[in-house]
Amino acid sequence: MLRTMIIAAGMCAAATASASPAFEVGVASGARAMRSTSVDTLTEDDSHESLALTAAYRVVDLPALGLRVRAEVAYLHERVGGTTYQQIDSDLVTHGVRAGARVERDLRSWLTLHAGVWAGYKRGTLALSDRAFGSARATEDTARAATAAATAGVDLAIVRRRSWRLVARTEFEYERASAMHFVARPAAGDDGALTIPTRSASLGDLDTSGPAIHVGIAVQF
Amino acid sequence: MKRIAWLALYGTLTACWLDEPRPVGYDRHREVLGPVAMKDRVAYVDTARDRVIFVDSAGGDPVVRTVGIGRSAVFATPTPDRSRLVVITRGEEAVVEGQVDEEPALWVVDPDGGEAPVAYPIGSPFNRIAISSDGAEAVAYYTGSGFDPNTGVFRNPNEVAVVHLSQPPGDGNPVVRTVRSFGAAPDGVVLSPPMAIPGADDSTPRTFAFILAPNTVTILDATHPERDEVSIRLDQGSDVTVYPREIAFAPDRATAYLRADNARDIVAIEIHPDPPSAERPRDNDYRPVLAELGTGGGPADVAWYDDAAGRRFVVAATPGTRDVVVIDANTAEFVTVETPDPIDRILLFPAGGDQPPRTAVLASLGDRSSRVHLLALDGITDPLVPIDLRTVDLAAPVVDVVPVPGRAYAMIVHDADRTVLGLLDVAFGSVSPLQGAGRLDAYDFSAGGTHLVGITSGVARVGFVELDTLHPFDLRLDDAPGRVFALAGGGVYVDHSDPFGRATILPSVEAGRQESVVLSGFLLADWIDEPL
Numbered sequence: 049m050l051r052t053m054i055i056a057a058g059m060c061a062a063a064t065a066s067a068s069p070a071f072e073v074g075v076a077s078g079a080r081a082m083r084s085t086s087v088d089t090l091t092e093d094d095s096h097e098s099l100a101l102t103a104a105y106r107v108v109d110l111p112a113l114g115l116r117v118r119a120e121v122a123y124l125h126e127r128v129g130g131t132t133y134q135q136i137d138s139d140l141v142t143h144g145v146r147a148g149a150r151v152e153r154d155l156r157s158w159l160t161l162h163a164g165v166w167a168g169y170k171r172g173t174l175a176l177s178d179r180a181f182g183s184a185r186a187t188e189d190t191a192r193a194a195t196a197a198a199t200a201g202v203d204l205a206i207v208r209r210r211s212w213r214l215v216a217r218t219e220f221e222y223e224r225a226s227a228m229h230f231v232a233r234p235a236a237g238d239d240g241a242l243t244i245p246t247r248s249a250s251l252g253d254l255d256t257s258g259p260a261i262h263v264g265i266a267v268q269f
Numbered sequence: 270m271k272r273i274a275w276l277a278l279y280g281t282l283t284a285c286w287l288d289e290p291r292p293v294g295y296d297r298h299r300e301v302l303g304p305v306a307m308k309d310r311v312a313y314v315d316t317a318r319d320r321v322i323f324v325d326s327a328g329g330d331p332v333v334r335t336v337g338i339g340r341s342a343v344f345a346t347p348t349p350d351r352s353r354l355v356v357i358t359r360g361e362e363a364v365v366e367g368q369v370d371e372e373p374a375l376w377v378v379d380p381d382g383g384e385a386p387v388a389y390p391i392g393s394p395f396n397r398i399a400i401s402s403d404g405a406e407a408v409a410y411y412t413g414s415g416f417d418p419n420t421g422v423f424r425n426p427n428e429v430a431v432v433h434l435s436q437p438p439g440d441g442n443p444v445v446r447t448v449r450s451f452g453a454a455p456d457g458v459v460l461s462p463p464m465a466i467p468g469a470d471d472s473t474p475r476t477f478a479f480i481l482a483p484n485t486v487t488i489l490d491a492t493h494p495e496r497d498e499v500s501i502r503l504d505q506g507s508d509v510t511v512y513p514r515e516i517a518f519a520p521d522r523a524t525a526y527l528r529a530d531n532a533r534d535i536v537a538i539e540i541h542p543d544p545p546s547a548e549r550p551r552d553n554d555y556r557p558v559l560a561e562l563g564t565g566g567g568p569a570d571v572a573w574y575d576d577a578a579g580r581r582f583v584v585a586a587t588p589g590t591r592d593v594v595v596i597d598a599n600t601a602e603f604v605t606v607e608t609p610d611p612i613d614r615i616l617l618f619p620a621g622g623d624q625p626p627r628t629a630v631l632a633s634l635g636d637r638s639s640r641v642h643l644l645a646l647d648g649i650t651d652p653l654v655p656i657d658l659r660t661v662d663l664a665a666p667v668v669d670v671v672p673v674p675g676r677a678y679a680m681i682v683h684d685a686d687r688t689v690l691g692l693l694d695v696a697f698g699s700v701s702p703l704q705g706a707g708r709l710d711a712y713d714f715s716a717g718g719t720h721l722v723g724i725t726s727g728v729a730r731v732g733f734v735e736l737d738t739l740h741p742f743d744l745r746l747d748d749a750p751g752r753v754f755a756l757a758g759g760g761v762y763v764d765h766s767d768p769f770g771r772a773t774i775l776p777s778v779e780a781g782r783q784e785s786v787v788l789s790g791f792l793l794a795d796w797i798d799e800p801l
Binding site: 085086088089090091092132133134135136176178180183184185187230231232233234241242243244245246247248249250251252253254 | 290291292295296297298299317318331333746747748765766767768769770771773782783785786787788789790791793794795796797798799800
């Protein structure tokens with residue numbers, strides 16, 4: 049979190065003014081704070097880090113309102129883990145895609161406010177292992193969730209040229225995700241041996257909803 | 270200036286991002302008590318989740334059910350009929366925010382879910398429970414294990430809690446009190462079956478707690494635990510410490526038979542009526558009357574049975590004199606049987622069931638004798654009936670003898686690793702050898718005593734021996750086993766010692782791999798959804 053603040057402050061100092069080209073690609077890192085109690089069972093760290101790759105295209109200008117609309121798709125990778133009861137190590141990795149629209153308004157030539165809405169889906173893999181004794185059979189299971197998000201942020205133009213510009217983006221987001229249902233499926237130790245029919249107990253529903261902050265850069269061209 | 274304002278706004282928003290620490294309960298140390306075998310299910314207790322987890326296989330399709338109890342379970346045991354689980358929880362002292370003050374409690378859990386768990390506040394973090402045979406009374410007490418300073422500044426090892434399990438918690442239930450001590454802490458507690466004191470004003474049957482300690486047995490009326498106890502000194506002023514070990518009861522005569530290490534005889538403790546003193550409100554209404562049964566030496570083992578006429582007999586082995594004494598508990602008449610070996614183990618057959626025992630298997634384990642002896646019990650105290658003592662020679666020394674429930678068989682163990690076994694047919698006096706691939710770490714006998722079921726840790730197989738034909742067979746498992754139980758409904762439950770929960774359940778001893786099922790992760794069932 050401190051690192052994020054330092055990066056954002058540095059980018060603010062270097063901001064300059066430019067018009068907005070049509071295409072955009074970006075990369076951002078960030079942190080999501082999952083506020084649900086179900087996440088508490090997995091990790092003592094409320095926030096987990098993420099990486100986002102985005103691509104957007106300016107679809108319409110609304111000069112009367114001073115607004116600009118971009119369509120955007122994004123891929124997000126997130127990871128969180130921890131230890132519970134001094135014994136159960138957990139590792140949750142999610143991969144998600146989403147699409148949406150972002151509305152932008154230039155306040156200055158170097159400063160743009162934006163807000164957006166998104167819909168998507170993500171796939172999470174939860175792995176549990178025995179930290180204390182190593183005697184438990186590790187489990188691993190995959191689940192899916194639908195997501196919806198709303199964002200608000202600010203772009204600061206760092207470099208402005210006639211045909212392209214580089215912006216520093218800081219964005220706050222709230223994501224609502226459907227519950228991901230996991231079971232305690234034995235992790236594959238594939239040695240080819242036939243196995244007795246296995247029934248895995250349900251671990252329950254994991255709610256990964258919560259606010260997030262993303263900081264990154266985007267190239268508009 | 271405006272950039273500074275934007276920076277300030279950005280910093281403010283970011284500062285609103287606060288990591289909320291999760292409740293401290295998720296950092297507690299986790300242990301799993303069990304598995305505890307019950308009728309057609311197996312129970313586990315998760316000390317961090319504060320849950321009892323039942324795996325029920327009675328319906329053929331295993332079902333996992335969790336029940337919440339108090340904080341920090343330390344001991345769990347089933348009732349004698351294995352229909353309910355009794356758990357002691359130590360509770361918790363709130364030290365940091367998020368923790369909750371909770372007192373120690375004794376929990377009674379119904380695995381069927383028909384009743385909510387009942388908690389009896391016991392006041393102290395006891396770590397053992399004794400339960401009466403009818404399941405109506407329980408006594409929580411301390412074992413002689415080390416004092417845990419996390420549980421307090423002081424500990425009174427002679428403190429007990431008497432709980433009436435047949436009544437709800439309330440005033441007078443439980444009763445927490447200290448029993449009289451002569452410097453020693455209890456080694457154990459044994460509860461009698463309900464016994465009516467002959468001739469007493471109060472003729473209702475009641476349960477007595479016999480608290481065993483070095484040189485002392487203390488009798489406490491568990492039905493009226495507020496009354497004074499009676500202590501019996503066993504050392505009689507000698508320097509030798511006497512350790513009470515076993516007690517058997519003749520409830521019809523309100524009598525207990527006590528065997529103790531370093532004692533010179535078996536002590537019969539008869540409970541006689543003794544009207545309470547009006548000057549002492551807590552005075553009890555009984556007194557023990559002691560008698561030595563006359564075994565002739567320090568008994569190493571003792572067994573008791575009722576014959577077809579309902580007469581109680583006590584069989585005691587005195588290895589020092591190489592005798593086995595059979596005593597008619599009603600008349601104190603006895604018969605002494607000389608044995609070739611110093612006998613220190615007595616088993617009666619048939620064991621359990623409605624039929625009275627007819628044969629005693631006598632073994633000399635301390636002497637590592639390579640033979641056992643069969644003593645016919647029918648009419649043994651009749652002077653006209655000759656003593657029938659037969660010797661069965663074996664191929665190797667005897668380390669242990671284990672009865673097969675409900676059958677006239679005994680498993681003879683010939684080595685400490687339990688790899689060389691024999692099956693003794695008590696009726697015919699024959700022995701059939703069995704060999705194991707490795708150490709027999711856990712075993713059980715199937716319902717009705719039809720099969721021996723055994724496992725070796727580290728070997729992913731469960732072995733069976735059909736006792737009528739001695740045919741061995743086994744089933745390959747997917748994981749190394751830890752414990753094995755034969756369930757009342759005929760199934761077999763193999764626990765794999767996995768803290769996340771892993772068990773293989775066979776619907777019957779003849780089931781193959783495809784008819785069986787592995788349950789995975791059941792100790793974490795609904796873990797994510799569960800509120801702390």
